[in-house]
Amino acid sequence: MRPRRIPAVAAAAALGTAALLTAAPAQAAGSVHLTKIYYDSPGRDTRSNASLDAEYVQIRNSTSRPVSLRGWTLTDASRHAYVFPAFTLRAGATVTVHTGQGRNSAAHLYQQRRAYVWNNDRDRATLRRSSGAVQDTCSYANADRDWTSC
Ligand SMILES: [Ca+2]
Ligand SMILES: [Ca+2]
Numbered sequence: 001m002r003p004r005r006i007p008a009v010a011a012a013a014a015l016g017t018a019a020l021l022t023a024a025p026a027q028a029a030g031s032v033h034l035t036k037i038y039y040d041s042p043g044r045d046t047r048s049n050a051s052l053d054a055e056y057v058q059i060r061n062s063t064s065r066p067v068s069l070r071g072w073t074l075t076d077a078s079r080h081a082y083v084f085p086a087f088t089l090r091a092g093a094t095v096t097v098h099t100g101q102g103r104n105s106a107a108h109l110y111q112q113r114r115a116y117v118w119n120n121d122r123d124r125a126t127l128r129r130s131s132g133a134v135q136d137t138c139s140y141a142n143a144d145r146d147w148t149s150c
Contacts, residue, residue: 030062032069032089034125034138038147039118047115052100055118057125057138059097061089069095071130077123082111125150 034057041054057074061067069084074097082097087109089095095109099117102110111117118125122141129135138150 030064031136032059032061032063032067032127033136034058034127034150035060035094036147036149037118037123037125037138037140039123039140040120040143040146041116042146045116045120049100049102052113052116053098053102053110055099055116057097057118058094059089059127060094061091064091066090072135073126073128075126075128076117076119080117082117084109 036058038054038056041051043051045051059069059074066088068086068088070086072084074082074084085104087095087104090106093107095107097109097111099111099113101112101114102108104110121143122139124137124139126137127135136150138148140148142148
């Protein structure tokens, strides 16, 4: 046994093994995940920038640490891809990714598109890490509604 482990063992003995085990779930890491897709922006779809920006996806960081989204991607079922710029999503924060054009801030990112990306009837959002690994997905198939929770 390495000397470094001795304090941990001593701490476990002091707290009691049960206390140590039950403490683990309370530290559940949380995740960065999709929470909402507003896929049919209010009113007629005129492709105005205001209408494009009223179409959006929200992503939340429920972990206790900031997460860099740089190089992450958000794609639809037709593989239109948005690549995140240098951006850090703070712990507990939500970022809204608008379809149209605008100026990025701590809470709002813009895909800078001139056309809609989230279909009004059905689509699927996939959030991938910079490694390409799938972080989360959110699908919908309901033209009677304008948005979905994920
Ligand atoms: Ca609409
Ligand atoms: Ca689409």
